[in-house]
Amino acid sequence: MSPTRFASEHRWLYIGAIVLLVALAVVGIIRYETVKTDAQATKKAEKLADAAVAAGFPRPDIGTLKRTLGNDGGQVCAKPGSALTSALWKINLANGATGPGIRPVIADTQAVRAEAKILEIYCPDKLHKIQDKIDDLKTDNTVRR
Numbered sequence: 001m002s003p004t005r006f007a008s009e010h011r012w013l014y015i016g017a018i019v020l021l022v023a024l025a026v027v028g029i030i031r032y033e034t035v036k037t038d039a040q041a042t043k044k045a046e047k048l049a050d051a052a053v054a055a056g057f058p059r060p061d062i063g064t065l066k067r068t069l070g071n072d073g074g075q076v077c078a079k080p081g082s083a084l085t086s087a088l089w090k091i092n093l094a095n096g097a098t099g100p101g102i103r104p105v106i107a108d109t110q111a112v113r114a115e116a117k118i119l120e121i122y123c124p125d126k127l128h129k130i131q132d133k134i135d136d137l138k139t140d141n142t143v144r145r
Contacts, residue, residue: 041071044121051117055110073122080119080130093137109139 045065053059068074093107116134119127 038066041066041069044071045069048118048121051121052114055114055117057110057114069118069122073118076115076118077123077126080123080126106138106140106142108142110141112137112139 042062045062048065048069049059049062069076090104093105093112095101095103095105097103112134116127116131119130
């Protein structure tokens with residue numbers, strides 16, 4: 001049996017092997033990007049957890065930070081300077097009541113700094129969009145630690 005005859009009779013075997021190798025290469029590239037992104041998310045979550053501890057807060061769960069903020073800050077970095085985001089942020093700084101009982105309060109300085117720290121770590125290019133609003137807030141040491 002000549003080598004050319006063997007190759008022509010088994011060309012589907014060669015084609016199948018090539019397709020399988022290409023598929024494995026594609027899967028490998030996708031998995032590499034996922035692992036790389038996961039490592040970046042872990043690094044940023046660790047940095048944020050360290051910043052929370054330095055600010056006097058308990059250390060947050062790294063897994064929760066990774067799932068919530070991911071690699072890019074998630075919803076926190078989506079549109080930090082928009083009117084809707086600013087309004088929702090100020091509502092979260094209120095007294096916790098709903099409806100007619102809701103009242104603005106003097107926000108805790110460390111809590112406001114924690115929000116800014118998220119922007120600083122995950123999307124530093126967007127921190128300037130909200131920095132003037134942070135500077136305009138009246139804050140004080142209102143939370144007992």
